[in-house]
Amino acid sequence: MKKYHMRLLYFLLSLCIGIQVMAQTNPIIPKPVSYQSLATAGVKLDASSKIVGPAKYQAQLQYLQASLKQQTGLQLSINKQVPKSGSYLLIQEDPTQIDKAEMYLLESKGNEIKITVKDIRGLVNAIQTLLQICPLQKSSSFEVPAVAIKDYPRFEYRGMHLDVVRHMFPLEFIKKYIDYLTFHKFNTFHWHLTDDQGWRIEILSYPKLNSIGSWRNATLIGHFKDTPARYDSTRYGGFYTRKEVKEVIAYAALRGIEVIPEIDIPGHSRATITAYPEFSTKPDTTWNVATTWGMYNRQNNVLAPRPATFTFLRTIFHEISDLFPSKYIHVGGDECSKLWWKADPFSQAFMKEKGLKDEHALQTYFISQSAKYLKEKNKQVIGWHEILEGELDTSAIVMNWGGAKEGIEAGKLKHRVIMTPGKPYYFDHYQSHDPNDSLAIHGYNTMDSVYQYDPVPAALRDAKLDQYIIGGQANVWTEYMGYGTKVEYMIFPRMTALSESLWTPAEQKNLDDFRNRLKQNMQPRYDFWGAHYFKQWEQWTRDKQ
Template identity: 45%
Template structure:
């Protein structure tokens, strides 16, 4: 973890006294203050108002050391909680004078959120007297669904931390906690009818350590689960904070832990063991076995009464069809039901379970794979593989929760600093989260109404402790809260950062181990002109000065001060840090660049990569950056089931001695090295002299294919075709599915 102390003094731009996150619909400041002192009262009458007043006292006492008396009537030196029943839902108003602050909620949630805003008016320094700026606020949320997800299967977190997670969620006016309770690596909820889910499915014999590609294990048994009494306690705790808890019981895939306990539920009958690796497994619930549906119905009969919300999340994602294709029972089901194929069999599975869940008065949510083979009639779609699934579902008039990996997967890296703790990949800084727009512009006004909200997801393969959860989620969740609550037209990133400088002090009060990158170095690699790749650096840290080196040596207070973008004019190892005086803030920015003839040259992609792995488009292939072993690091273009084809225009004819291209190999994640490469040289861009070579990767995770040319060879245009490995061979994870091809820098020398 990065540990450092930095200044959070408000900048000259932050002239407001009320720094509220998420930004209210309307906030007007007035001259003067309302003073909280030991004589101040909280006026609350209904049970919900009293509960909200008590929660305010919990926070206030943690700062001041004293609580305010809760009374039924008061006329002076009072904070009044008042609840109406009107629209819009969750809205509230605040009016204040030197004598009183009145919070009027449109409903219980509105009163609660109004008091969350009042909490943010309270200075965080310990005192006996607190001056709250006088404000008038009119506020209500943009979206009805505002969620955070937590995976407790890969790593388990205690009830005490789950409650803290909910506290922080509510503090930011988010209203849904998505609790991911079952997966291949562990079953985490007590089911009394099936005790082996506790004794077997909740424990694995070992866990992966380090990067997935290292294939190393710690050799230590690992497990844990929540009793039904603990679940009830969490749900009650969340309800007091206006948070709905949605359980996720995975089906038909991600079922290995359950199969280990009850092997008759799988296609092969086992034996199975609880997953020790991360990733996707071929062994799933058998869709041709009626006992599977009986088991899941029994499980849900115990789960659903614990969660009073209207939704049950049934997963539906990443379900390989390998076993179903070979299973006589599944094939018999396909034939008996007149289904087209195994994708339609998955739709049958989901729709059958949906009917049961609907019969109990609940609705299902599923990941966007539930669109495959036909969408269940009343399903809500959670779109994670991009925006396309959600867009298609909205066009079919299904409710949609947007949660694309590109913007709201908080298990991704939030900094390009090499000292960051290991993450699953990707790059999602606070600024990218803040730029997220959940409603696709391509939808009609009617269709847009089906986008009911969004959520961020935190998968815990590489997240071992509560402190690391906090580090990955905050302040990114703070940015998302403003996306989901505040009017779209009022969003302003620089203004958000100024308010965040104050808001982080509130997270300090709650002892949150938040990441501080947002006030470190923000980098951008750009192609300013043909062949001129430059690196721009910026910091929002008050009083911060960026110093840098180009030789990979750690910057010091004597290193050059960054004043303008750094042009990549040779092989460079750029390392930059922010300094406040003589003290460095964090580890800064560190990136190697390779200089070659194709650097920054105009590149045309003849085949388009997956939207999930677009990185910086064609520029990714000529930006001077080589990727590491992580396919989602932002340095690779990813192609599912098709070749990578690109043409580079070198600008003029020049000698060519060597052309090379790299690809990844990680079959356990369906990633296969390029089969062969064809490189064509041309002087006119039309007629290419092609040569082909095959690579031998052996056990390497990154392989390079290279062609050498004799003296006298020249070209202006270089065409590269890297051939996809095609369908995944039998005996491998994802057998029969399209393999993934990942490509990074194309080097021309």
């Protein structure tokens, strides 16, 4: 009997110690700058608990209310004042404590969970942290652990891209995608809306972009390197209406997400010249919207430098600028084949007239003109790193999908740079070498390679030019992602790794610790969301190249 009591006592002590260790362990992804477990009781929340905060954050308070109900089942009411009794969530502003954009403080003890911020993004970020220390199950009451958290991002730009051209996704999935970004504390949604395979946004000024350019007659089956190539015979396409675009923008803004549209020019324009052949280097040709991928140097997809083309660009960029509140518009500028300009007498005559030494200079001319049109609307250009093939004003932000070399070159020219290298930030690449894995374009980008990548090249840091790297982004090209479930499979858990890589101070990153938090805290959340994800991430690591 004595041995039984001793074993029972040992078990209870072990259980208590285990609970205490769990309370003291930081479960948050991305890892906060500072996380302290307090030696006091946590805050008990139940149906009588209140949410209190400034009226200016009313939409975010309602978002917090809905998020807690969805996750825990508790419906907390929103009060104008702190209650005289019972527990409550208090949102407050204090500029003396908050000195960085998107920063927040979260303290939980006694009857109060106090969140201190100075902007919408800071509050939304704090809400995501709070959700991670609340139970992931329905309950009539629960205790939020006593903690003190101080947090802010390492980089000002933290983005996720989504290509809706190769494959288009329903409006509800776009919102779900934004929810994923919000939870992971990203602040930018890069919406890739035009390309060779279609035009995915309603345009009033040039309606044939939608009636013709938004639809292709077939789509490639299998990999684009397969021979012989096979195609289905299904007409595919569509576009987001202006009403839907505004709905997405508003949905994102409430969550502190900036939506940056991409209108890809002067290459990747096959859908445009199909709708309006007069903008092409062969205006008498009848084109078709692309049905395959990888058009560079294979099929004509460039705009010709005609007066009507520049009128088109000015009109389009003005219409896009009026629709999107973002101060940035992405103009593409990548993979612009020079073959068609070289073979076009009109393009060559234009280059001679303008004193452009080669086709690279002509590409820069297109980007410079587009930047001028956008400046008329107080917008700023972002472009892929090929926009630096000529001499370009440093006001343009460079989105570098190349390697460290291109990032260093842009930084030395004093352009602000967003790092989005194909290796490891292209999430359309394979996550394994399993021959039975779902079809992808090529490559091998693992979760741990995403986590361990540092967006700041050492050469820029050594040259004290690291301030020109303003952040990073993963790109999701959807040639082989026909459904939202496939997108989820390709982004998770790599997107989770990226979030911490861009948020957490570099010196605090720890891969083993991240793996533990991913397994214990994020995988259950993927399941809670009903999201598909790559489950073999522990097996397939970057050392298995």
